[in-house]
Amino acid sequence: MQTQQPLHVRARRACVLAVALLACACSSLGPGNVVPDQFDYNQAIGRASNEQMLLNLVRLRYSDVPVFLGVNSVLTQYIYAGSANLTGAVGTAAGEAANSVGGTAGVRYIERPTITYSPLSGQEFAEQVMTPIPAELVFSLLQSGWPATDLLTMGLERLGEQRNPLSQALATEAGRRQHREFRETADLILEVASRDGMEMLREPQAPESRGSFLVFRESAEPEMKRLVEELKDALGLAPDVWRFQVTRNVIECDEDQVTFRVRSLLDLMGYLSRGVRIPPVHLEQQLGRETEEGLAASALVPLRVHSGPERPAAAFVSVNYEEQWFWIETGDVQSKKSFGLLTYLFLMMATTPEGSGPLITVPAG
DSSP states (O other): OOOOOOHHHHHHHHHHHHHHHHHHHHSOOHHHHHHHHHHHHHHHHHHHHHHHHHHHHHHHHTTOOOOOEEEEEEEEEEEEEEEEEEEEEOOEETTEEOOEEEEEEEEEEEEEEEEEEEEOOHHHHIIIIISBOOHHHHHHHHHTTOOHHHHHHHHEEEETTEEOOOTTGGGSHHHHHHHHHHHHHHHHHHHHHHTTOEEEEEOTTSOGGGOEEEEEOOOOOHHHHHHHHHHHHHHTOOTTOOEEEEEOOSSSOOTTEEEEEEOBHHHHHHHHGGGBOOOHHHHHTTSSOOOHHHHHHHTTSSOOBEEESSOOSSOSEEEEETTEEEEEOTTOHHHHHHHHHHHHHHHHTOOOOSSOOOOEEEEOO
């Protein structure tokens, strides 16, 4: 027969249990959540950013308006609450001792994130999306190891007398011919630059409109001389001038100036949106339009966005638009590089407004 423990022993054990539970509830668990939470939010924001960029490319392909909504901040509150109750009774029942002791304890954990969104609009939209990308940024990306030919072809609108047609012009044979010639010039620029035959210089003390120069190296090496002469001829530059001031002018250019026009992000997105394949059901519903010339133009764009009625099982990024799915395949390295370059330029062109813009704060808990 089991002997009942004395009341004071049971009470002491119940108190010890309650104190232990309260200690767990009051201990600081926040630092342990920093690493997993930071990783999870980083993954979620990165995925949302990619999906938003792809969705805007699809919108442009359908002549829709792009919309950007950025995550400004993520604030997470951790709430820990504990409770404990201890009860006891002493008395007799039916002539025998009837003592009892009991208690309850509980711990509550609440995670309450608050995410702040800011729509890109007004002057901020114009500066980040519609302003031409700085020429120095393009050349710095070249030096950072980005695919040079694709970067120049995607980013540049005009270089010297070489014109890089936009997406609309690619639908014509003349536009596609100009595009191929521009790519050949971009390859030539890469060849000369890889041999240290040219570089872009910036004079900090000069005004912004007159502070950039394209400088060629005077070399006695026959192969280098041939490449530089060929490049100067393709760009329509004076053969006996070695230092050219960079300008956006096309008509009034001096002998020692070179036209260098970079596209805006909106132009670049319009160009890359030609790589979005419109699904047959949308063609039947006349939501989109495709021609043989348009397909020929799409073949020149370094981005392939597939489409279909079902969500892809494995994709680098995918979005739904008008009840159809659009995605970039995981194994399509070329498209991933072009998409990554567009995203990187979008981040580099971000501005910090002087005043606070409209914010949308959503408690996500």
